[in-house]
Amino acid sequence: MTQSAPAEPEVLFTRDGQVGHITLNRPRSINALTHGMVNAIQAVLDEWAVDATVRTVLLTGSGERGLCAGGDILSLYRDATTGDGTAASEFFRDEYRLNASIANYSKPFVAIMDGLVLGGGIGLSAHGSHRVVTERSQLGMPETGIGFVPDVGGTWLLSHAPGELGTFLALTAAHVRAGDAIAIGLADSFIASDQISALIDTLATTDAEPAIASMSQIAPASNLKAQRSWIDQAFAGESVPAIIDxxxxxxxxxxxxxxxxxxxxSPTALAVTLASLRCTRHLPSLEAALEQEYRVSVRAQRAPDFTEGVRAQVVDKDRQPRWSPPTLDSVTRARVDSYFAPLEPGEPQFTLSDRVTGTSAF
Known part of the structure; x- marks a missing residue:
């Protein structure tokens, strides 16, 4: 009897000199993020935070297609259609805690954002201290196309982008290249993709700042920055219908x-996303934004547009979602407000007030 080969780990953790290397390892799904991957990464980050021999943490993705295409939406879809929502709530809870941990990490966190970096992939990388893009990078928050809303701290990042560039990106679900990613504030440095291996080798012996600087190039011009005039004017509208007008x-x-x-x-997703961005502008911290996103995400995952959006885009792939309600005019203010209301006592709660940030051991 032939035994099947053991399954590859979904995420790899290796050490090379002074760098601790995290490799997302689901290349067939463009490294889509599962709950198990979230928990494994959090545990290793906690361990490396107090390991004096680790001076830099590096995040990359396996395969040629991208760092991470987002969260494993099929798992969220199955929980919405056949589960009770608990699995999704627990995933959001642990994923958002990981996003906050990365943002507050006590050591340099270098993310190589090569290829596709979408949704949950943004949460893993764009909160890092050193965010590197290449000519192959395509970044985006595509959630409104599946009846969901930007999360993983995306509302914090996009609401603090220059002018209304973040609003544009969230509502259109557009992908942006390296120059735009840097202009929006999702990335910092640009290197050629054929220099990635050299950068990884250099980080083993050189601290993050000089290692990246030694290979950085002038980033391509930002197309969106050149279009700020019409973007800022249109996307400053007080409602989605006003923006479209x-x-x-x-x-x-x-x-x-x-x-x-x-x-x-999704009309509902558009309206809730705009409200999320406007609210987040007035929040004091990423942690507060993540707590708000949790309430919104729990509601969105249980709403009909999420399952319909995933069905149309991923399951049946007919690209013909039937949104409910079907038009922007039928999305009431009360419906939007319900996404932000406090969770009921029996619902899973989420707070970052008990989160302990690792401290450097050197």
Whole structure:
């Protein structure tokens, strides 16, 4: 009887000199993030935080397609259709704690954001202290296309982007390249993809700042930065219908494309996403934003548009979601507000007030 080969670990942890290397290892799914991966990464980060021999943490993804295509939405879909929502709530809880841990990590956290970096992949990388993009990078928060909302601290990052660039990215679910990612504030440094291996080798013996600086190049120009005029004017609208009206009134060809893109997204997700971004601008910290995102995400995962969006885009792949309600005009203020209300006593609660940040041992 032939025995099957043991399954590859979903995430690899290796040491090379002074660097602790985390490799997401689900290349067939572009390293989509599972709950087990979240817990494993958190445990290792806690361990390395107090290990004096680890001076830098490095995050990469296996395969050629990208760092991470986001969370494992099929697991969330199955929990929404056949479960009771508990698995999703626990995943969000642990994932958001990991996002906060990365943002507050006591040692340099270098994320190589090569290829696709979407949704949960942004949460793993864009909160790091050193965020590296390449000419192959494509970053985005595509949640409104599946009836969900930006999370993993995405509302914090996008609401603090220059002008309304973050609002544009969240509502259109667009992907951006390296120059735009740096302009928006999702990345810091640009290197050529053929220098990734050399950078990884250098980090084993050289601290993060000089290692990255030695290979950094001038980033490509930001197309979005050049379009700030119409983006800021349109996406400053007080509601999604107002934003779409402003886009239609714009003479910019790109504005019409943005309006067309938004027309295919979940009306409820668009309205809740805009409200999330506007609320987050007034929150004091990433942790407060993550706590708000948790309430919104729990509600969104249980709402009909999420299961319908995943069905249309991932399960049946007919690309014909039937949103409920189907139009922006039918999304009431009360419906949007319900996503932000405190969770009921019997629902899983989430707070970051008990989170302990690791401290450096050197």
């Amino acid at each position: 402003r886009l239609h009134a714009s003479t910019a060809e790109e504005a019409q494309a943005a309006a067309e893109s938004m027309s295919s997204k």
